[in-house]
Amino acid sequence: xxxxxxxxxxxxxxxxxxxxxxxxxxxxxxxxxxxxxxxxxxxxxxxxxxxxxxxxxxxxxxxxxxxxxxxxxxxxxxxxxxxxxxxxxxxxxxxxxxxxxxxxxxxxxxxxxxxxxxxxxxxxxxxxxxxxxxxxxxxxxxxxxxxxxxxxxxxxxxxxxxxxxxxxxxxxxxxxxxxxxxxxxxxxxxxxxxxxxxxxxxxxxxxxxxxxxxxxxxxxxxxxxxxxxxxxxxxxxxxxxxxxxxxxxxxxxxxxxxxxxxxxxxxxxxxxxxxxxxxxxxxxxxxxxxxxxxxxxxxxxxxxxxxxxxxxxxxxxxxxxxxxxxxxxxxxxxxxxxxxxxxxx
Ligand code: SAM
Ligand code: SF4
Numbered sequence: 001x002x003x004x005x006x007x008x009x010x011x012x013x014x015x016x017x018x019x020x021x022x023x024x025x026x027x028x029x030x031x032x033x034x035x036x037x038x039x040x041x042x043x044x045x046x047x048x049x050x051x052x053x054x055x056x057x058x059x060x061x062x063x064x065x066x067x068x069x070x071x072x073x074x075x076x077x078x079x080x081x082x083x084x085x086x087x088x089x090x091x092x093x094x095x096x097x098x099x100x101x102x103x104x105x106x107x108x109x110x111x112x113x114x115x116x117x118x119x120x121x122x123x124x125x126x127x128x129x130x131x132x133x134x135x136x137x138x139x140x141x142x143x144x145x146x147x148x149x150x151x152x153x154x155x156x157x158x159x160x161x162x163x164x165x166x167x168x169x170x171x172x173x174x175x176x177x178x179x180x181x182x183x184x185x186x187x188x189x190x191x192x193x194x195x196x197x198x199x200x201x202x203x204x205x206x207x208x209x210x211x212x213x214x215x216x217x218x219x220x221x222x223x224x225x226x227x228x229x230x231x232x233x234x235x236x237x238x239x240x241x242x243x244x245x246x247x248x249x250x251x252x253x254x255x256x257x258x259x260x261x262x263x264x265x266x267x268x269x270x271x272x273x274x275x276x277x278x279x280x281x282x283x284x285x286x287x288x289x290x291x292x293x294x295x296x297x298x299x300x301x302x303x304x305x306x307x308x309x310x311x312x313x314x315x316x317x318x319x320x321x322x323x324x325x326x327x328x329x330x331x332x333x334x335x336x337x338x339x340x341x342x343x344x345x
Pocket of ligand 1: 036037077078079080109110111131132133172173201202203204205206207340341344345
């Protein structure tokens with residue numbers, strides 16, 4: 001008689017992709033109201049009892065890493081710094097071991113407000129690095145985009161992240177027509193001078209209705225043209241792989257040291273074919289794609305007593321049905337009902 005050896009589950013889909021990178025949203029709440037993400041009046045927040053508790057988050061992370069081969073965890077939201085227990089969640093995640101026996105890579109996507117006071121504690125708990133969202137260095141334009149006058153707090157957060165060794169510090173900037181195209185070059189200059197890795201993100205149809213319009217999208221080609229007026233750019237040698245950003249090398253000159261810069265062209269050159277992501281919302285819903293219109297409930301089975309293996313099988317089954325691509329721009333494309341803040345960016 002042969003003794004059955006259980007083959008470890010993976011988040012494999014029918015299109016040859018395997019997800020190993022988990023985005024977990026810790027809250028749908030936020031202290032900014034970025035126009036591309038949230039309406040000015042905010043959104044109805046999830047009731048507290050619908051949000052996964054710390055223990056439930058750690059249970060889900062354990063299933064992802066131990067059972068399903070996830071190797072990277074990014075904490076996001078809403079604004080993940082609004083989760084008071086973020087340090088202890090990170091410390092718990094740090095105890096996990098991947099199939100290869102390593103600690104999973106732990107990172108945070110944040111608007112940076114309050115990061116100055118917390119980043120050293122977060123790094124001590126096990127956080128590896130941060131991505132800070134910063135769309136303008138001009139205080140008035142920042143306040144107009146985020147609908148809150150908080151630029152100084154974000155800049156303090158960035159400096160503190162660097163000082164705490166959460167390296168490399170990454171900066172995300174969404175560029176919107178008639179709002180912040182003139183920030184493209186200053187943001188690059190700012191990041192190059194400090195050694196931060198800047199990624200421009202194409203505006204995606206994931207915010208309040210009627211905000212996104214293909215005609216007003218500032219596409220990768222236009223962002224590169226704006227950069228090209230000021231810098232000497234060459235495509236970076238590194239292959240894009242599963243990384244969403246396309247990278248360019250900026251040559252040093254008398255005013256800046258040069259470095260890599262990226263664009264995440266999710267609309268004009270999507271990276272769906274190489275996607276290695278899986279997502280959990282703050283209320284424990286599994287999404288195989290940012291643009292999914294369906295979710296798989298993990299919270300219900302988890303609270304009803306499902307075992308780790310049962311949760312893993314549910315998760316893996318959903319990934320088996322992952323769509324081949326998001327289809328923005330194709331006839332019939334319908335954006336998801338939740339905004340980016342509620343999904344977890
Ligand atoms: N609050 C945190 C922050 O702003 O970094 C984390 C959550 S936020 C939803 C994650 C990322 O999504 C941010 O970099 C934000 O700029 C980006 N984002 C939100 N809505 C977007 C949209 N409609 N198109 C492109 N990026 C978007
Ligand atoms: Fe908040 Fe981030 Fe959305 Fe801005 S992008 S409203 S900071 S969740």
